[in-house]
Amino acid sequence: MKSLILGTAALALSASVAFAASHSVVRLGTEGAYPPYNFINDAGEVDGFERVLGDELCKRAELTCEWVTNDWDSIIPNLVSGNYDAIIAGMSITPEREEVVAFTQNYTPPSPSSYVGATADVDIENGVIAAQTGTIQAAHIAQTGATLLEFPNPDEVVAAVVSGEADAGLADKDFLIPAVEESGGAMVFVGDDIPLGGGIGMAFRQSDPELRDKFDAAIQSMKDDGTLNTMIAEYLGEDSPAF
Structure with missing residues (x-):
């Protein structure tokens, strides 16, 4: 993962x-x-x-x-x-x-990785995407047309999405499921799961x-x-x- x-x-x-x-x-x-x-x-x-x-x-x-x-x-x-x-x-x-x-x-x-955003229609191809530094998710984003915004821990990735600092975040889906559930609608899953x-x-x-x-x-x-x-x-x- x-x-x-x-x-x-x-x-x-x-x-x-x-x-x-x-x-x-x-x-x-x-x-x-x-x-x-x-x-x-x-x-x-x-x-x-x-x-x-x-x-x-x-x-x-x-x-x-x-x-x-x-x-x-x-x-x-x-x-x-x-x-x-x-x-x-x-x-x-x-x-x-x-x-x-x-x-x-x-x-x-x-296990799959997933994007999360404030809405399901955020631009994950060209937007600003948050990920934890030194992860396969960060490496994946760096190979796309999106702008990578790195953070030292996954909680800060979630916080950047909720605050609007990032258009979306990419992390292990297992980690993101409870974060989305506990966000009170502030975050949703975006696009398809990515096998990494x-x-x-x-x-x-x-x-x-x-x-x-x-x-x-x-x-x-x-x-x-x-x-x-x-x-x-x-x-x-x-x-x-x-x-």
Whole structure:
């Protein structure tokens, strides 16, 4: 779903000293600002689909895990430099990112992105379109005739549409559905859904293949017994793509 566009800084960090795969405590890095995938609840704790999923994967892999939050725009560099051991943050598997990190298999299938606007007839082809910085949505807009207006987090994308600063916004549909429902009619979906990305996976340092394999096996076990589909329906909605 979301896909960070890698810069030279992240590539340079790929040569950093990595931690061994056999940590006594595995640190899971997430953004904490992308509901329903991950967010910070009223108790100040990481919550959402990926919190529940990550805890279950750690249990199946027989690992002790703790959660770490990190801003989206530096989430890959801080993985590579050793601030945490894995990323589980609504992150799309892309060829560009596979040059720097090692992914598990996807734990959600590819899910559509959607435009939202104040009205259904806004110009998404040539207008001003908001998206979160460093995402596949921002990259898509940059390839169209529209003017890209970037923001550091998805809530600001929604706010720009509601305020009229942007004609429309583009983000994961799973994220936008509750935002549209809660907008009181201030936002509607515009145009057709757009298939972007190759599904969400966990990301690891390329020097940690054993740790990656443990989580990959745990994801496969959840696919095999149906619990992953149940979790997707519960947290992402009955209409969200499943396995």
